[in-house]
Amino acid sequence: GLPDVKHDVPLKESAPAAKKAKRRTVITKDIKAPDAVPASGIAEATKLMESGKLYRYNVKSAQESIVSLCEMEVAAYTGHKYCVALNSCGSALYLMLLAAGVKPGDSVLTNAFTFVAVPSAIHHAGGKPVYVESTMGYTMDLGCKVPADLAHARQDC
Numbered sequence: 752g753l754p755d756v757k758h759d760v761p762l763k764e765s766a767p768a769a770k771k772a773k774r775r776t777v778i779t780k781d782i783k784a785p786d787a788v789p790a791s792g793i794a795e796a797t798k799l800m801e802s803g804k805l806y807r808y809n810v811k812s813a814q815e816s817i818v819s820l821c822e823m824e825v826a827a828y829t830g831h832k833y834c835v836a837l838n839s840c841g842s843a844l845y846l847m848l849l850a851a852g853v854k855p856g857d858s859v860l861t862n863a864f865t866f867v868a869v870p871s872a873i874h875h876a877g878g879k880p881v882y883v884e885s886t887m888g889y890t891m892d893l894g895c896k897v898p899a900d901l902a903h904a905r906q907d908c
Contacts, residue, residue: 807836844872853878862891 799817804810807818818836826834837843853859855877861869863882870880884895 839868841868841872844868845875848872848876848878860891862889864889 822834859878864885
């Protein structure tokens, strides 16, 4: 098993989910202390920044763009025709919502245990975030009841 994961940890009887499950998996890794970046990664990033070729559009061809090459490599690796590299998770969420067809005024169900980029992306795509309770595994509780007028709302999972 992984050194930063404890399995079969008993739940406190007062926990809301204690009625359903008596034990859970707990991640013990201190996420405030990220792993060090390898020296080779730092050297590659420095070389890229010094070249000024950080973007897809400031080179003569896609073959010279590290971003385009990365997109092509990821697309090939995952078996997809295309891949789009973005600047942030928020941008990726926004693009995903547009690709999923979210229209202005659409209600979008999302996990109540989230970070600011999720409701922000929903808002920028024109949708309205609707928070759904979380499971002990921090996923959206699909068994949670939502108001009848949201029965056909989109889910961001």
